[in-house]
Amino acid sequence: MNLERIKPHFPWMTLLALVCVVGAANPAFFDPLGLLSLVTDVVPLFIMALGMTFAIYIGGIDLSAQQVANMVTVVATVYLSQFGIGVAGICILAGFVFGAVSGYVTTRLYVPSFVSTLAMGFVALSAAKYLSGQRALSMDVTERNTSFGWMFDSTVGVPHQLAIAAALLAFAWFLQTRTSFGRALKAVGSGELAAVASGLNVDRVKILAFAISGAFAGIAGLLFSVKLSGGDANLANGFLLLAIVAVLVGGTPLTGGVGGVVNTAIGTLIVMVIRAAMVYLEISATQQQMVFGVVLIVAIALTIDRSKLSGVVK
Amino acid sequence: MTDMSAQTEPLGGLLTRDRIVKWAPILVLVALVLLFPFFEFLEDLLEGKDHFYLLDSRFFSIRNAARIGIAAAPALMVAVGVTFIIIMGSIDLSMEGTISVCAVLFAFAFLGWGGTLASWAWLAIPTALLVGALLGFVNGLIHVRLKIPSFMASLAMGFVGTGFALVLTGGDRLRVEDELFRSLLTERWLNFPIMCHVALAFLLLAWFIQSHTALGRNFYAVGGGEQLAQSSGLNVARVRVMGFTLAGIFFAVGALLAVGRIGIAETATGNNFMFVSITAVVVGGTALWGGIGGVWNTLVGVLIVNVINNGMVVIGLPSYVQDGVLGTLVILAVALSTNRKSVTFVK
Numbered sequence: 113m114n115l116e117r118i119k120p121h122f123p124w125m126t127l128l129a130l131v132c133v134v135g136a137a138n139p140a141f142f143d144p145l146g147l148l149s150l151v152t153d154v155v156p157l158f159i160m161a162l163g164m165t166f167a168i169y170i171g172g173i174d175l176s177a178q179q180v181a182n183m184v185t186v187v188a189t190v191y192l193s194q195f196g197i198g199v200a201g202i203c204i205l206a207g208f209v210f211g212a213v214s215g216y217v218t219t220r221l222y223v224p225s226f227v228s229t230l231a232m233g234f235v236a237l238s239a240a241k242y243l244s245g246q247r248a249l250s251m252d253v254t255e256r257n258t259s260f261g262w263m264f265d266s267t268v269g270v271p272h273q274l275a276i277a278a279a280l281l282a283f284a285w286f287l288q289t290r291t292s293f294g295r296a297l298k299a300v301g302s303g304e305l306a307a308v309a310s311g312l313n314v315d316r317v318k319i320l321a322f323a324i325s326g327a328f329a330g331i332a333g334l335l336f337s338v339k340l341s342g343g344d345a346n347l348a349n350g351f352l353l354l355a356i357v358a359v360l361v362g363g364t365p366l367t368g369g370v371g372g373v374v375n376t377a378i379g380t381l382i383v384m385v386i387r388a389a390m391v392y393l394e395i396s397a398t399q400q401q402m403v404f405g406v407v408l409i410v411a412i413a414l415t416i417d418r419s420k421l422s423g424v425v426k
Numbered sequence: 427m428t429d430m431s432a433q434t435e436p437l438g439g440l441l442t443r444d445r446i447v448k449w450a451p452i453l454v455l456v457a458l459v460l461l462f463p464f465f466e467f468l469e470d471l472l473e474g475k476d477h478f479y480l481l482d483s484r485f486f487s488i489r490n491a492a493r494i495g496i497a498a499a500p501a502l503m504v505a506v507g508v509t510f511i512i513i514m515g516s517i518d519l520s521m522e523g524t525i526s527v528c529a530v531l532f533a534f535a536f537l538g539w540g541g542t543l544a545s546w547a548w549l550a551i552p553t554a555l556l557v558g559a560l561l562g563f564v565n566g567l568i569h570v571r572l573k574i575p576s577f578m579a580s581l582a583m584g585f586v587g588t589g590f591a592l593v594l595t596g597g598d599r600l601r602v603e604d605e606l607f608r609s610l611l612t613e614r615w616l617n618f619p620i621m622c623h624v625a626l627a628f629l630l631l632a633w634f635i636q637s638h639t640a641l642g643r644n645f646y647a648v649g650g651g652e653q654l655a656q657s658s659g660l661n662v663a664r665v666r667v668m669g670f671t672l673a674g675i676f677f678a679v680g681a682l683l684a685v686g687r688i689g690i691a692e693t694a695t696g697n698n699f700m701f702v703s704i705t706a707v708v709v710g711g712t713a714l715w716g717g718i719g720g721v722w723n724t725l726v727g728v729l730i731v732n733v734i735n736n737g738m739v740v741i742g743l744p745s746y747v748q749d750g751v752l753g754t755l756v757i758l759a760v761a762l763s764t765n766r767k768s769v770t771f772v773k
Contacts, residue, residue, distance in 0.1 A: 226517075228760075233753070238750030413573075
């Protein structure tokens with residue numbers, strides 16, 4: 113049994129092991145209702161990580177996801193009364209446009225994605241501060257309930273938020289595995305030069321990947337905003353680290369090409385279990401960031417494909 | 427955007443691409459320094475007040491220059507530290523965490539050992555520098571030994587650092603009110619507070635390291651072509667780790683100046699330093715690809731960033747515009763400094 117063969121199975125084995133350990137230490141973890149609320153709580157993070165997967169899958173990164181989500185919480189709050197449920201479309205479009213600009217800057221202006229997305233994140237921050245007037249805004253409760261109240265109901269025990277997450281996962285999975293765009297993503301992630309040489313329009317694929325990442329960040333932001341019934345330029349802070357961790361512990365390496373959206377679903381569950389374990393072990397919220405930083409380093413080190421770095425790690 | 431080199435080549439020897447890239451930052455700085463007073467001039471002209479261009483400017487005054495200097499000094503130290511890393515073609519995004527940890531540990535040591543520079547508490551300063559060096563060293567080791575790209579290794583280390591600082595303080599603020607230490611801000615020589623002179627001294631030290639030591643030349647060797655440097659017998663891994671350690675020390679100096687400026691050490695001390703310092707370095711003309719630029723470029727870059735921030739306040743633009751302007755500036759600077767012929771693809 114060599115390491116490379118079992119590597120793809122690491123994520124779900126990690127998840128299983130963690131669930132067993134946490135469950136053994138604290139049998140209350142298996143309480144179905146508690147578990148359901150844990151999974152439901154992690155939905156916005158999952159959606160952001162789902163988008164991030166596309167950026168990382170092509171070998172890039174999207175450091176703007178958190179700021180785009182922040183901006184969208186403000187957009188959603190400001191325009192809810194004017195457009196009702198239609199504000200969802202504006203939110204997704206705003207995220208899509210920001211992502212597409214990041215992609216354009218990366219591919220056409222030759223700015224590495226970690227710089228271009230970082231910079232676009234600050235543009236989004238500016239926009240959020242401008243729209244919110246640098247205040248924390250809150251939604252009108254009745255308007256929120258008429259437009260988005262259905263999100264918090266459940267049908268035969270399944271919360272609608274989970275249904276949204278499942279639908280988005282299915283959509284992303286379809287994009288990744290059943291469309292020519294998905295095959296192109298795989299080609300770009302596996303070897304960009306080969307993809308260029310085989311006549312693929314690599315720039316377009318990459319711009320679209322970043323745009324999808326932005327759109328999903330937008331959806332995550334909308335969910336945050338509706339959940340917390342407000343918008344603020346800092347509302348989603350702290351989620352960038354978790355989203356990257358979710359993608360990487362799920363088994364999509366920083367070098368791209370393998371893994372994918374289903375891996376991210378597993379990765380998000382791993383993050384959720386680690387968080388639950390830390391709450392049980394009474395590790396305070398302040399220390400969690402440290403723990404996840406270390407988890408991130410370990411996850412990258414274990415998953416990264418060093419043969420793609422051509423001997424030079426910058 | 428059209429190809430820069432194609433535009434400039436017909437002009438011949440005087441305006442080569444290299445020369446434009448080299449002199450653009452300083453020209454931008456001069457233009458900005460002349461532009462903001464011009465806005466003030468226009469404003470007063472429209473209101474019918476007398477205004478002598480430059481002489482009557484609130485922006486173009488020694489008092490405001492000192493203000494810019496105070497704002498720029500900590501950022502300059504951080505940006506100088508990351509300059510070494512960018513010259514090597516890597517990047518360090520851990521500064522926010524490193525600064526917070528250094529600032530907080532400094533404050534704990536300083537307050538615990540006497541609370542004034544006139545006692546053994548002065549040892550807190552070398553302690554902070556040591557902590558910075560240690561964090562940079564660990565950062566470099568993770569990057570080199572685990573073969574993780576530096577932007578991700580350092581980003582993760584930054585998260586760990588911020589988390590650690592939060593654990594240390596529990597969210598509290600530590601006040602450093604020693605008059606001797608605060609003289610960094612309160613005492614002025616030649617109209618500028620001592621912290622500006624300290625920053626200048628460390629800038630000269632950085633310049634010395636960059637141009638007159640083997641380590642400095644090795645940074646350029648690694649950035650210019652890592653495989654070449656490796657095959658000519660350079661221990662690239664060692665140079666990288668030393669680079670990150672050196673950067674850590676400069677981050678610690680930045681942390682000390684930041685604490686000196688506001689008199690408070692907390693987890694948030696490091697906030698915003700990452701983006702501002704990276705912006706300053708690339709706007710100053712140090713290429714992200716490595717091998718080009720240096721600490722003087724970084725001085726120009728830090729001044730550009732701070733002149734823009736200060737000038738926008740002086741002419742009455744709302745503060746939220748700054749983030750967006752800096753974001754756009756970074757993209758422009760990197761895009762313009764990249765020679766498309768030598769780059770195959772970008773991740």
